Amino acid sequence: xxxxxxxxxxxxxxxxxxxxxxxxxxxxALEPFKPYWPALVLLYWALEGSERINLGLAFVxxxxxxxxxxxxxxxxxxxxxxxxxxxxxxxxxxRFFPMWQQALAVLALLLxxxxxxLIVRAFAGESMPPAAWWISPFVGAALWPFLFLLLDDLRVRxxxx
Amino acid sequence: MALAREESSPLFAGNAAGxxxxxxxLALAMVLMVLDHRNxxxxxxxxxxxxxxxxxxxxxxxxxxxxxALSIAFADRKLLTDQNQRLREDLLxxxxxxxxxxxxxxxxQRLQQLLDTQHSLExxxxxxxxxxxxxxxxxxxxxxxxxxxxGIKVGQPVIDAHGLMGQVVEVLPTTSSVMLVTDPNxxxxxxxxxxxxxxxxxxSRGGDQLTLPNIPLAADVRPGDRLLTSGLGGRxxxxxxxxxxxxxxxxxxxxFLEGHASLAADIDRSEDVLLLHDxxxxxxxxxxxxxxxxxxxxxxxxxxxxxxxxxxxxxTARDAEPAQ
Numbered sequence: 001x002x003x004x005x006x007x008x009x010x011x012x013x014x015x016x017x018x019x020x021x022x023x024x025x026x027x028x029a030l031e032p033f034k035p036y037w038p039a040l041v042l043l044y045w046a047l048e049g050s051e052r053i054n055l056g057l058a059f060v061x062x063x064x065x066x067x068x069x070x071x072x073x074x075x076x077x078x079x080x081x082x083x084x085x086x087x088x089x090x091x092x093x094x095r096f097f098p099m100w101q102q103a104l105a106v107l108a109l110l111l112x113x114x115x116x117x118l119i120v121r122a123f124a125g126e127s128m129p130p131a132a133w134w135i136s137p138f139v140g141a142a143l144w145p146f147l148f149l150l151l152d153d154l155r156v157r158x159x160x161x
Numbered sequence: 162m163a164l165a166r167e168e169s170s171p172l173f174a175g176n177a178a179g180x181x182x183x184x185x186x187l188a189l190a191m192v193l194m195v196l197d198h199r200n201x202x203x204x205x206x207x208x209x210x211x212x213x214x215x216x217x218x219x220x221x222x223x224x225x226x227x228x229x230a231l232s233i234a235f236a237d238r239k240l241l242t243d244q245n246q247r248l249r250e251d252l253l254x255x256x257x258x259x260x261x262x263x264x265x266x267x268x269x270q271r272l273q274q275l276l277d278t279q280h281s282l283e284x285x286x287x288x289x290x291x292x293x294x295x296x297x298x299x300x301x302x303x304x305x306x307x308x309x310x311x312g313i314k315v316g317q318p319v320i321d322a323h324g325l326m327g328q329v330v331e332v333l334p335t336t337s338s339v340m341l342v343t344d345p346n347x348x349x350x351x352x353x354x355x356x357x358x359x360x361x362x363x364x365s366r367g368g369d370q371l372t373l374p375n376i377p378l379a380a381d382v383r384p385g386d387r388l389l390t391s392g393l394g395g396r397x398x399x400x401x402x403x404x405x406x407x408x409x410x411x412x413x414x415x416x417f418l419e420g421h422a423s424l425a426a427d428i429d430r431s432e433d434v435l436l437l438h439d440x441x442x443x444x445x446x447x448x449x450x451x452x453x454x455x456x457x458x459x460x461x462x463x464x465x466x467x468x469x470x471x472x473x474x475x476x477t478a479r480d481a482e483p484a485q
Binding site: 019020021023024025026055056058059062067068072073074075077078081082085088089120124 | 179182183186187189190191192193194196197198206210214217218220221222224225
């Protein structure tokens, strides 16, 4: 297998892994702390390998997530599209932020994502979620530096372009 | 959101195209959501995708299973001994209870044999599904999914697992209508289990209750007394639970006590009911009483279902009473 193929499969693998992590059941008390993994991984690839990421891919990943998660078809597709669009637009800035600023930007993105979700849910006629529902973006932002470094490190070790 | 200033940065060519693409994708997602919300596509799609998705769920469930296995492997020894001890005690207790149950069961069997010699308890019944429930202020009816073609006849008593529900009043080819005992126009002759006092329980206008409007002042009736069908009148077989007395208050006329009873049968919950077949022959005692009816105020109504088939002689005087 040549480098190109390897890097392609590595890319796909991380996305599938993110979708799987989203499905992992957690004990009830920990459930609100679960970060939105597909968004984080898509963020990483949008920043580091942006030629691979486009809105269509975000849409497809979102659709798969919807299918796995059993929520309204198109809900996560919409959220991920919006997320990826914003990241791609500000990519060159975000890339050269120091890590803590990057984490703050990720927090803002994830909060924005939650607001989008809230709007969609409101249109679907569901009630307001509990306060704990807002914890997830903070956990995601706190994990961001580690995820970023881990993925970067693995990429270097595997010598993937 | 200070980043929003970047809007017209020259670094990003093809802004307009990007925005257009975003709008297209967002619109597509929204259309999908609306269609899904309206038509509930999801389950059909999921159904066909389940072959792929199911192993994924299993895979995703692995870590949780692993944690559970680990927690068992490293469980505290003390915890386990405690648990063991508690289970032993429980087992002892359960065994003791079981032994007592065995003796009670034996006793029960003996008593049942005794009873069987007097009259057979076998019921000839037919199961029927409730199709429709109509509980309004003026009539309490059920519609059953069986009718004349299944051999249903007007007057058959209807019971559920807990007690008497009512009687068939109308039979169509494939459905039949049941008047519930709580119907304001319904009356059923009952006997109070504790004392043997005979009286008549009428349905009440205000919901799922029974009214006993003519209990003699001197009679011993207390809340908690169970009401059974007395079998008088020949419409209902004797011995089926009808209800339980909730309160006894002085009646409006001052001549009788008035009892209110809750229903034994689960009218709200029954989905399937039983129709009793061989209706008992009109039993001995009431027959001579019918001609001598008018003078005895307390006599059990000769035709319990006064309204279903407005009974002949004696019930004319009684017809006014349920309307109170």
